[in-house]
Amino acid sequence: MGPRTRALVAAGSGITVGIAGLALSSLPAGADDDPVLPAIGAEELVASTLAARAPAFAGVAELQNELGLPAVPGTEALDFEKVRVFHDGEESARVQVERQASELTFVKNADEAWAYDSQERTAKALTWDEDDAEAARGHAEAGMADPSQSAAEIIEQLRPTSDIAVDGTASVAGRAAYELVLTPKPSEKTLLREITVAIDEETRVPLRFDVFANGTSDPVLSLGFVELEIGAQDADLFEFTPPDGAKVETTEADDAVRTLEDTEDAGVGQRMTTVGTGWDTVVVGEAPVEGSVGDSGGDAGERGEDLDGLLQQIGTPVTGEFGSGTYVRIAVGGAVVTEDGRIAAGAVPRQVLVDALDGTVRQ
Amino acid sequence: MTALPDVLPDVPPAELPARRRAPLWRLLRAEVRWIFRRPRTLVVLALLAVLPVITGVAVDLTLNGGGAPVDTGPPGAGPGASDGGPPIFVTMAASAFVLPLGSLMTLLMLMLPLTVAMASGDALAGEQSHGTLRGWLLAPVSRGRLLLVKSAGVLVVALVASGLVVASGMVTGLVLTGTDGLVSMSGTELSMGDVLWRLGVAVAWATFYLMAIGAVALAISAFTEHPMVVVVGVLGGLIVSVVLMQISALDWLHPYLLPSSLTSMVDLIRDPVSFDGLAEGAFRAGCYLVIGMSLAYARITTKDG
Numbered sequence: 001m002g003p004r005t006r007a008l009v010a011a012g013s014g015i016t017v018g019i020a021g022l023a024l025s026s027l028p029a030g031a032d033d034d035p036v037l038p039a040i041g042a043e044e045l046v047a048s049t050l051a052a053r054a055p056a057f058a059g060v061a062e063l064q065n066e067l068g069l070p071a072v073p074g075t076e077a078l079d080f081e082k083v084r085v086f087h088d089g090e091e092s093a094r095v096q097v098e099r100q101a102s103e104l105t106f107v108k109n110a111d112e113a114w115a116y117d118s119q120e121r122t123a124k125a126l127t128w129d130e131d132d133a134e135a136a137r138g139h140a141e142a143g144m145a146d147p148s149q150s151a152a153e154i155i156e157q158l159r160p161t162s163d164i165a166v167d168g169t170a171s172v173a174g175r176a177a178y179e180l181v182l183t184p185k186p187s188e189k190t191l192l193r194e195i196t197v198a199i200d201e202e203t204r205v206p207l208r209f210d211v212f213a214n215g216t217s218d219p220v221l222s223l224g225f226v227e228l229e230i231g232a233q234d235a236d237l238f239e240f241t242p243p244d245g246a247k248v249e250t251t252e253a254d255d256a257v258r259t260l261e262d263t264e265d266a267g268v269g270q271r272m273t274t275v276g277t278g279w280d281t282v283v284v285g286e287a288p289v290e291g292s293v294g295d296s297g298g299d300a301g302e303r304g305e306d307l308d309g310l311l312q313q314i315g316t317p318v319t320g321e322f323g324s325g326t327y328v329r330i331a332v333g334g335a336v337v338t339e340d341g342r343i344a345a346g347a348v349p350r351q352v353l354v355d356a357l358d359g360t361v362r363q
Numbered sequence: 364m365t366a367l368p369d370v371l372p373d374v375p376p377a378e379l380p381a382r383r384r385a386p387l388w389r390l391l392r393a394e395v396r397w398i399f400r401r402p403r404t405l406v407v408l409a410l411l412a413v414l415p416v417i418t419g420v421a422v423d424l425t426l427n428g429g430g431a432p433v434d435t436g437p438p439g440a441g442p443g444a445s446d447g448g449p450p451i452f453v454t455m456a457a458s459a460f461v462l463p464l465g466s467l468m469t470l471l472m473l474m475l476p477l478t479v480a481m482a483s484g485d486a487l488a489g490e491q492s493h494g495t496l497r498g499w500l501l502a503p504v505s506r507g508r509l510l511l512v513k514s515a516g517v518l519v520v521a522l523v524a525s526g527l528v529v530a531s532g533m534v535t536g537l538v539l540t541g542t543d544g545l546v547s548m549s550g551t552e553l554s555m556g557d558v559l560w561r562l563g564v565a566v567a568w569a570t571f572y573l574m575a576i577g578a579v580a581l582a583i584s585a586f587t588e589h590p591m592v593v594v595v596g597v598l599g600g601l602i603v604s605v606v607l608m609q610i611s612a613l614d615w616l617h618p619y620l621l622p623s624s625l626t627s628m629v630d631l632i633r634d635p636v637s638f639d640g641l642a643e644g645a646f647r648a649g650c651y652l653v654i655g656m657s658l659a660y661a662r663i664t665t666k667d668g
Contacts, residue, residue, distance in 0.1 A: 014657020
């Protein structure tokens, strides 16, 4: 082999290997075939899922958000791509919502729940007595980012107003799972087509959910595990001590309801009410305009103006008994922001939002 | 013409010295000494050591002086939107150990690749333009070993540069915030040993990443005799990659782009550390390394003196 041929072979094979490696790393993981599982009735699957208790596990979940939400304050809750979830199989859980350069860490054990925001450097603690344990669970914010919790919540909430069916199987994070499909009953006035939840065959833990809107084939919202490892977890993961220099706020569970009404909690909701049930639930509340973002108080007013300008650009005017406002449509629904600073949002057609606003005005 | 045959028989063939191979370590030592004798190398390294200090002091003054937190951009701005001012430094005030990692991440975008590209440009193209590469090509050193020595030189530059950034950042961080503030992004206190192994991983990872860039730079360097072309090629490639990464319609292309690995370095500040992103980044860098090295090898073995 002459030096020229050898050079050609070296260059050719090197480039081939390198590009093949890059292509390999770009392949989506988990493109396995659907597993074959024993048939199961939808009701039985739902009942066993709601009764199931998460085993001890560590997992990584990813969020795909195609909702098309404008960058409005209050939508930070869905502004992440990856979340790490740890469960000890009992009461304790650790959920780490990873943002690009900061992190929200939720740690919950039998006695207390912590929420630490590395960007704000705040640590919020929630403690409770034996009696309030149930109430406290509702206020531990971490649930939403954990697919196993949020999917179970979806099933529980939408069960009465849905047609439920088992539609085949899927492989999620390397585990065999049933696909449960929730379709809105014809009476529901929603823009959603269906929600599918992948439920682990062995443990009955929900592994992934996908939300589909009318007229699209890809999910508009998908949250699911990409890695899941069942096994005992290090007990240290479920303890939290706020670091030096962090702002610490402590709340008792029975005060938590009151705190919700104060500014800065989950971001979206102060004095929120819901109208309707199931798929056509409309959330009516105060528009998160000033000060509610909870940080950098100085430019909150500026952001308010930005928001008004933004609304006028992307929205269409709407009027009703409630007065007038702006309607903004997103992939799975919309929101009406009224001129007197209220907001109604839901995965429903525009008229349902207007009716909801009219209804709450009359009260 | 006629003198040559007369001279040759005078030297008996048995007396010809055996084919000598210069010892590798001597070549390496000479190459490294040569690199660190160049004023431009020293200037760039000094600059790299100073930048974390400037960043640290600036962030410290902003956070403690004005009292107002650094604006971290509009809420809801998705990943990829924060290339301008990494909000990672906001965490710095709480943790001395964010500064070395944050500086390393920021400098890995352009400044460190520039250093490595410069070293690679000098290694082959620069020597060729001065006519000194000719000596190497004629010396009793195989072309493969020549490339090995040159890559080792670039590797040393990458290691020293990233180690310097981290060391200078760590010292600055400790001076500014003290040892008791070693907090991870997940809100846990870290021991000094914990911090040191994380920084060690960061330096090793950064060196490997820079070596991938260095390999591509060496390939360009082998094809040209203008060191400037190497630097411009590498920086141009990186800038184009970063621009492509901002275009979400090209999602499918992003795993092929080297700088997409950079954000995974943040994982080292999280607790527990997740190595998935770093491993993927290292694998990607490995692919670039193979491509770059094979091209450089192909070119250098066919180069005429």
